[in-house]
Amino acid sequence: MKLQEYFLLPGPTNVPPNVIRAMSKQMINHRGPEFKAILSGVTHKIKKVFQTEGEVFTLTSSGTGGLEAAVVNFINPGDKVIVASIGNFGERFRDIAKMYDAEVDFIDFGWGNCIDPQVIAERLGADTDHQIKAVLCQHNETSTAIVNPIGEISAARGDHPALLIVDSVSGLGAAPFDMDGWKVDVAVTGSQKAFMSPPGLAFVAANQRAMKIAKKNQNRKFYFDLIKAQDMLEKGQTPFTPALSVLFAVEEALRHIEEVGIDAVVADHYKHRNLVRTGLKAMGLKLLAPDEIASPAVTAVACPDGIDPLALRKVLREKYNIIIAGGQGKFAANTFRVGHLGAVQSMDLIAVIAGLELALTELGADITLGKAVAEMEREMLRY
Amino acid sequence: MKLQEYFLLPGPTNVPPNVIRAMSKQMINHRGPEFKAILSGVTHKIKKVFQTEGEVFTLTSSGTGGLEAAVVNFINPGDKVIVASIGNFGERFRDIAKMYDAEVDFIDFGWGNCIDPQVIAERLGADTDHQIKAVLCQHNETSTAIVNPIGEISAARGDHPALLIVDSVSGLGAAPFDMDGWKVDVAVTGSQKAFMSPPGLAFVAANQRAMKIAKKNQNRKFYFDLIKAQDMLEKGQTPFTPALSVLFAVEEALRHIEEVGIDAVVADHYKHRNLVRTGLKAMGLKLLAPDEIASPAVTAVACPDGIDPLALRKVLREKYNIIIAGGQGKFAANTFRVGHLGAVQSMDLIAVIAGLELALTELGADITLGKAVAEMEREMLRY
Numbered sequence: 001m002k003l004q005e006y007f008l009l010p011g012p013t014n015v016p017p018n019v020i021r022a023m024s025k026q027m028i029n030h031r032g033p034e035f036k037a038i039l040s041g042v043t044h045k046i047k048k049v050f051q052t053e054g055e056v057f058t059l060t061s062s063g064t065g066g067l068e069a070a071v072v073n074f075i076n077p078g079d080k081v082i083v084a085s086i087g088n089f090g091e092r093f094r095d096i097a098k099m100y101d102a103e104v105d106f107i108d109f110g111w112g113n114c115i116d117p118q119v120i121a122e123r124l125g126a127d128t129d130h131q132i133k134a135v136l137c138q139h140n141e142t143s144t145a146i147v148n149p150i151g152e153i154s155a156a157r158g159d160h161p162a163l164l165i166v167d168s169v170s171g172l173g174a175a176p177f178d179m180d181g182w183k184v185d186v187a188v189t190g191s192q193k194a195f196m197s198p199p200g201l202a203f204v205a206a207n208q209r210a211m212k213i214a215k216k217n218q219n220r221k222f223y224f225d226l227i228k229a230q231d232m233l234e235k236g237q238t239p240f241t242p243a244l245s246v247l248f249a250v251e252e253a254l255r256h257i258e259e260v261g262i263d264a265v266v267a268d269h270y271k272h273r274n275l276v277r278t279g280l281k282a283m284g285l286k287l288l289a290p291d292e293i294a295s296p297a298v299t300a301v302a303c304p305d306g307i308d309p310l311a312l313r314k315v316l317r318e319k320y321n322i323i324i325a326g327g328q329g330k331f332a333a334n335t336f337r338v339g340h341l342g343a344v345q346s347m348d349l350i351a352v353i354a355g356l357e358l359a360l361t362e363l364g365a366d367i368t369l370g371k372a373v374a375e376m377e378r379e380m381l382r383y
Numbered sequence: 384m385k386l387q388e389y390f391l392l393p394g395p396t397n398v399p400p401n402v403i404r405a406m407s408k409q410m411i412n413h414r415g416p417e418f419k420a421i422l423s424g425v426t427h428k429i430k431k432v433f434q435t436e437g438e439v440f441t442l443t444s445s446g447t448g449g450l451e452a453a454v455v456n457f458i459n460p461g462d463k464v465i466v467a468s469i470g471n472f473g474e475r476f477r478d479i480a481k482m483y484d485a486e487v488d489f490i491d492f493g494w495g496n497c498i499d500p501q502v503i504a505e506r507l508g509a510d511t512d513h514q515i516k517a518v519l520c521q522h523n524e525t526s527t528a529i530v531n532p533i534g535e536i537s538a539a540r541g542d543h544p545a546l547l548i549v550d551s552v553s554g555l556g557a558a559p560f561d562m563d564g565w566k567v568d569v570a571v572t573g574s575q576k577a578f579m580s581p582p583g584l585a586f587v588a589a590n591q592r593a594m595k596i597a598k599k600n601q602n603r604k605f606y607f608d609l610i611k612a613q614d615m616l617e618k619g620q621t622p623f624t625p626a627l628s629v630l631f632a633v634e635e636a637l638r639h640i641e642e643v644g645i646d647a648v649v650a651d652h653y654k655h656r657n658l659v660r661t662g663l664k665a666m667g668l669k670l671l672a673p674d675e676i677a678s679p680a681v682t683a684v685a686c687p688d689g690i691d692p693l694a695l696r697k698v699l700r701e702k703y704n705i706i707i708a709g710g711q712g713k714f715a716a717n718t719f720r721v722g723h724l725g726a727v728q729s730m731d732l733i734a735v736i737a738g739l740e741l742a743l744t745e746l747g748a749d750i751t752l753g754k755a756v757a758e759m760e761r762e763m764l765r766y
Contacts, residue, residue, distance in 0.1 A: 004409060005408060005411075007409065007411075011415065012627060013410065014409065015410055020406070020407050020409070021407070023406045023581075024404070024407065026387060026388070026389075026397065027390060027395040027396065027397060027581060028390075028395075028706075029390075029706050029708075031588070031708075034708070060444055060582070060583055061448070061606065061623075062623035062625070063582065064605070064606055064622075064623040064624075068605050109421075190624070192410070198410060198627050198628040198629075199443070199625060199626055199627065200443055200583045200625075200626030200629060220484070220603070221482070222478070222482045222483075223444065223447055223448045225597075238447035239447075240444075241395060241442075241446065241575060241581030242582060243405060243626055244582055244583075245579065246583060246626060247629060247631065325412075326414075377611075
């Protein structure tokens with residue numbers, strides 16, 4: 001008999017029982033009044049999470065589909081854009097923008113750092129004739145487990161009119177995000193991260209300034225056309241049949257987020273981040289991100305010398321029923337990642353750290369059993 | 384208290400209880416061994432439904448996303464293509480192909496007809512230097528409720544090398560389809576039609592000839608890139624996080640389809656088609672499609688003179704908890720459609736026809752109560 005996994009990926013994430021149950025609802029007419037009410041309610045609540053009064057579009061796709069929509073609607077072929085990257089998803093944003101013929105100025109801040117807003121300020125300051133049309137970056141870079149200072153990056157634009165387009169697929173709901181307050185123009189998220197729902201829906205938020213640009217956009221697009229989505233949204237519909245069950249799940253998850261408030265949800269993510277970091281540090285493991293910029297969604301860890309992260313994850317999965325993620329990109333060979341995004345409890349993190357104590361010991365590392373867990377318990381009693 | 388609707392749309396369709404329950408499964412790692420086994424099993428079973436030994440790709444999108452994938456991977460910008468249309472989705476296929484710069488020869492066979500293979504044969508026969516790269520058409524045209532003779536259309540190509548690209552979103556599993564036997568090159572379907580699952584996944588099948596063309600395709604695409612999907616499928620993965628819960632549903636639904644066999648599933652659809660047509664005819668209503676080409680997925684009906692289909696559907700919904708579809712496109716103003724696709728039972732159709740007897744009477748039509756139901760019962764006893 002297979003028991004419930006300890007499931008700590010940076011997406012998909014654990015879905016709470018009531019959210020799972022919300023998917024036991026039968027199909028409804030996606031052109032009818034009940035759907036209209038659900039879509040309208042979900043859109044309203046997601047706006048509060050983005051903290052925007054702009055538009056929010058619901059797309060049936062993974063987060064990457066949402067990123068493609070952000071490129072093909074708001075960037076024109078030939079546009080100069082800055083892609084500010086600190087990891088794998090920065091490179092993906094670059095690849096999508098290049099695919100659609102943007103002229104990309106790729107600024108690589110290096111894996112393990114966050115974006116330096118000063119560099120963005122200088123680059124845009126030198127662009128006196130406003131040839132640069134957009135700055136693209138991640139809110140939370142899942143591969144390196146680092147959060148970018150989106151508010152400061154936005155402010156670094158000064159009077160430059162470039163759009164700020166933010167991939168917040170794994171960031172929104174975990175790290176603070178104030179779309180309108182920070183003057184972010186476009187932001188993308190997904191159902192399977194802090195929204196505690198299964199994958200299948202992406203949400204693209206865009207302010208009026210961005211929508212004006214989208215109206216004149218020259219890129220070829222059909223499925224990801226947000227002007228068409230805007231027309232349909234006025235009727236309470238999506239252009240194409242949406243992933244209804246996932247929408248039912250998101251509706252239920254948003255009920256919880258609204259109830260406790262987005263600030264409390266974000267605060268919980270930081271508590272979990274700090275807790276897992278305490279445990280990992282007590283085990284003597286090296287964390288990739290410095291504390292100040294460490295992600296509240298996921299923690300990336302260097303595997304001790306001589307231990308293969310694949311072997312470690314295999315022991316965790318097969319002996320302790322614990323699922324964590326491997327490293328990504330440049331870090332794939334010698335790191336692993338612990339997700340703490342969405343519906344995570346402190347005791348899940350205790351279980352993961354205890355599992356790591358055991359598995360690392362079995363693989364020959366010198367670990368003082370129970371020490372990391374004890375440190376975490378002490379921290380938990382201080383709350 | 385809201386009771387279970389009689390839900391007879393041509394998609395999304397009613398999802399059986401065991402398929403709904405399959406979605407109560409918790410998330411799993413989409414880069415892990417369990418996912419690989421599920422994707423491989425689903426792919427294998429869907430190939431049997433398509434009747435192909437070619438590739439089948441699982442995309443997280445509506446059916447339209449699958450149609451876009453079929454265009455951007457297999458048609459090059461500037462390619463001459465024939466779009467053979469008999470309704471709304473023919474026009475959509477044309478719009479997608481044009482969006483991606485195909486030079487479209489749009490052949491409109493008229494709403495209410497099926498495609499005449501002879502016309503395709505003549506058009507391709509005249510194209511002696513093989514400038515036409517593809518023929519695009521619907522298997523089942525949902526708007527007019529008509530099935531096209533795909534096998535004959537395919538054969539009409541003769542020795543012409545044009546690809547045959549078929550939108551079978553609402554056709555596959557309802558009407559016979561023999562992809563390899565008929566030499567169809569590309570076919571698209573969705574999870575929310577005969578597959579008895581919620582919307583959220585599209586499936587694109589492609590043979591070796593089509594995949595060779597896809598490898599050299601010049602269209603810009605990122606999310607819908609099937610060559611990338613092919614690379615990932617070899618590892619048992621999808622390029623981007625898939626709609627896991629919908630996949631769990633499809634897995635369960637396919638178990639049923641495999642158990643009873645695709646021929647029996649298709650035969651049931653024809654039985655339901657005939658039953659609903661018997662009832663509608665007995666009520667004196669005019670059906671849009673002639674019997675020979677009438678869809679096994681949906682039946683389109685002319686509303687009696689003086690009765691507004693919107694008002695009719697409102698009475699059905701509010702008084703009898705019955706959901707049917709409105710007309711589409713040119714037929715929107717004076718028709719309605721009854722879906723009988725996927726998990727439909729004969730008694731659901733009895734309920735719909737009884738509801739129509741009641742609602743039409745209330746709206747002033749001259750209906751002999753019970754007559755249509757009696758005809759259907761007689762037909763059911765003959766099985």
